[in-house]
Amino acid sequence: MTQITPLILAALLAACSKPAEKTEDIRPVRAIVLKSSDVDVDDQFSGEVRARVESRLGFRVGGKIVSRKVDVGTTVKRGQVLMQLDPQDLKLSQAQALASLRAAETNRDFARAELKRYQDLKTQNFVSQTVLDSKESAYKAAQATVESAQAAYRGQSNQAGYSSLVADIDGVVTSVTAEVGQVVAAGTPVVSVAKTNEKEVVIGVPENQVDKLRKIEDVKVRLWADPQRSVPGKIREVSPIADPATRTYTFKVTIPQTLADAKLGMTAVVEFSSKTAQPQIKVPLTALFHEKGASSVWVVENGIVKLVPVTVAGAAGNDIVLASGVREGQTVVTAGVHVLKPGQKVKILGAEAAK
Structure with a gap:
């Protein structure tokens, strides 16, 4: 009897236990709803109103x-x-230069008179040609001294004016x-x-956007003090080197004189925008799934994912432009693409409209 009791207890316990329920594997992912747009660039940067010319x-x-x-x-x-x-010291220097000029003019006048007398004596053969030549040399030297003194006086006069x-x-x-x-x-x-x-707005642009933004012609400027009004701007200058502190490149955008409310030092916002010839569908780079040299994306339909091959047309900043394979309105996984498999059920953590 004592040997049968353990067997009966084991049978009763086995009858009372239930099989474990299977849990369904649902992966949490992030996704976006695809949207086509012809907007190629739509960026804004804040800056400061400055004078174009400051001396x-x-x-x-x-x-x-x-x-x-x-x-x-x-x-x-x-x-x-x-x-x-x-101006006292400068005026004294000017007076000194004037006195030197007067002395040089006096010596010049004396040398000129001497030359004339010796020329008259030479016509009467009272002096030799050598003596006359020496008087001519003395007169020319005196004239050169006068010219030098005149230049010094003009220089000192300018100094006094400074x-x-x-x-x-x-x-x-x-x-x-x-x-x-x-x-x-x-x-x-x-x-x-x-x-x-002449005023302009100075902004700092990250290095990965410099080449793209410098070519854009549709530039608008609005003041932080008057955000409802915008005026056209024009890129005047792009710095060839990055700012050592911010590591950004300086853009100088000219604003029209009609924006009279723009005072020096005010905060302004510069808007860059451009459009493509045809609407495009863009997805984040993290949405691409690469396998065997082909690019695909995971499309969510009724909570289940399927792998759809796509054609990549190029890059647009941090996004990828898709030429074919998907259409507007579809939901595409943007995070967790490497842990999915076809037919996988997923839970979308956040569905946002694609930019």
């Missing part, structure tokens, strides 16, 4: 600043005095880097003046 002005001579006639934001006209140096720093363009003062009482060297920038009637 950093400095004195052409060194000295001590005795007068500052402008502040930051002052509107100036061409030829207007901005700063002045102490004690006043004047604006070379019509514009607005954007910076002042020196004050009254400060001694500055020749050529040191002390005032910056920006030309206000």
Whole structure:
């Protein structure tokens, strides 16, 4: 009896246990709904409004600043005095050069009179030709000294005039880097003046988009302060080297004078756009599945994927342009393509419209 009991218990336990249920293999994936579009480029970059021409002005001579006639934001006209140096030393040098000129003219006049007297004596054969030649040489040397003194005097006169720093363009003062009482060297920038009637927007473009964007002609600019209004812009300059800090390439986009609200330093947005001749279907590079040298995509229909061969027409940034194999409205897997198999059931984590 004791030997039968374990067998009965084992049979009862086997009868009570149920077979394990099979779980269906459903893979989570990400997907997009295909959409054809003729938009080839649609990018925006923010930048700063700057003056196309900005002059950093400095004195052409060194000295001590005795007068500052402008502040930051002052509107100036061409030829207007901005700063002045102490002219005393320059005037003394000018007076010295003038005195040297007068002395040279006196010596020249004396040499000319001597030459005339000896010419008269030579006609009467009272002096030899050698003596007359020496007087002619002395007169020519005196005349050359006068010309040298005249040049020195003109140079010192110019130096005296350089004690006043004047604006070379019509514009607005954007910076002042020196004050009254400060001694500055020749050529040191002390005032910056920006030309206000020519403005542009400066932006930084990533290196992978430089070649594409430099060819686009449809460029529009809008101010952050007035986002509802946009004006046409034109790419004026593309930097040949990247900025060492941001590693982006500087684009300078000219804006028309009709955008009078654009003040220097304002934030602006530059929009680049272009279209293709025919609508295109684009998918992310991660959507392609490569097998045996052929390219395919996984198309989702009723929660089940199937592998569809496609023809790649080219690249568009980080996307791939498909020439055939799929159509607008189909759902294509964009992440997880290497773990799928035909007939696999999937759960879409996110279905978005393709750009």
